Amino acid sequence: MFEKLNKSYGDHHVLRDVSFEVGPGRVTGLLGPNGAGKSTALRCLLGLVRPDSGTVTVHGSVGVTMDSLGFHPNVTVRRQLDIVARSLGLSAERTDEVLRTVGLEGATGKRVRSCSTGMRQRLALATALLPDPELLVLDEPLNGLDPEGIHWMRDLVGALAAEGRTVLLASHMLSEVARSVDDVVVLRGQVLFCGSLRELGDGDPERLESAYLGLASAQRS
Ligand SMILES: Nc1ncnc2c1ncn2[C@@H]1O[C@H](COP(=O)(O)OP(=O)(O)OP(=O)(O)O)[C@@H](O)[C@H]1O
Numbered sequence: 032m033f034e035k036l037n038k039s040y041g042d043h044h045v046l047r048d049v050s051f052e053v054g055p056g057r058v059t060g061l062l063g064p065n066g067a068g069k070s071t072a073l074r075c076l077l078g079l080v081r082p083d084s085g086t087v088t089v090h091g092s093v094g095v096t097m098d099s100l101g102f103h104p105n106v107t108v109r110r111q112l113d114i115v116a117r118s119l120g121l122s123a124e125r126t127d128e129v130l131r132t133v134g135l136e137g138a139t140g141k142r143v144r145s146c147s148t149g150m151r152q153r154l155a156l157a158t159a160l161l162p163d164p165e166l167l168v169l170d171e172p173l174n175g176l177d178p179e180g181i182h183w184m185r186d187l188v189g190a191l192a193a194e195g196r197t198v199l200l201a202s203h204m205l206s207e208v209a210r211s212v213d214d215v216v217v218l219r220g221q222v223l224f225c226g227s228l229r230e231l232g233d234g235d236p237e238r239l240e241s242a243y244l245g246l247a248s249a250q251r252s
Pocket residue numbers: 040045063064065066067068069070071072203
């Protein structure tokens with residue numbers, strides 16, 4: 032899917048020959064410290080940034096949650112979704128469906144500005160789910176969620192993958208997403224690891240975080 036992607040901003044080479052593939056029915060974690068190039072890679076995937084070289088191939092429709100794709104603070108949850116649904120040529124019933132999927136059916140009249148972080152994460156996911164996408168791209172989906180919200184998001188992401196969707200989830204914290212992902216891509220400018228979560232840390236769950244941190248910091252020296 033990502034093939035030999037290169038991207039520089041001035042003389043800062045942000046992505047170097049980045050190649051990896053994400054598969055249907057699986058949750059893949061795109062992991063790396065701040066500034067590793069995760070958002071840049073996702074932006075290339077979404078066509079928001081043009082790579083200097085390399086390609087990203089996507090089969091089917093894409094749903095995305097990203098911080099920068101902000102909501103209008105003064106509209107209600109329902110209206111926000113209706114606006115996006117209409118722009119995609121979807122019916123109001125589809126808005127009802129995604130509201131139920133993310134558990135926001137009781138908050139439809141709430142204005143976005145008064146939504147909690149957790150509600151915003153749910154709203155972002157609902158927006159991403161509107162077109163019933165085959166590929167779901169989630170940028171830091173657990174940010175700001177309380178333990179209950181993290182648990183809920185994990186279950187939902189797993190269920191969406193079990194339906195045969197491809198889920199690509201970017202995070203800088205392996206410990207946060209370790210229980211949500213099947214596969215892991217560790218990025219720090221270049222791909223440092225690509226494989227199943229089980230393979231990271233030689234299959235020892237206790238070693239996951241140290242293996243990840245070791246990879247990420249080794250690149251610095
Ligand atoms: N439009 C831009 N112009 C110049 N530099 C940029 C631009 N976008 C990103 N960068 C730089 O590219 C590098 C990678 O940024 P990117 O946002 O892709 O990292 P990230 O892994 O998503 O980090 P974070 O976890 O902090 O969001 C950073 O050094 C950033 O400052």
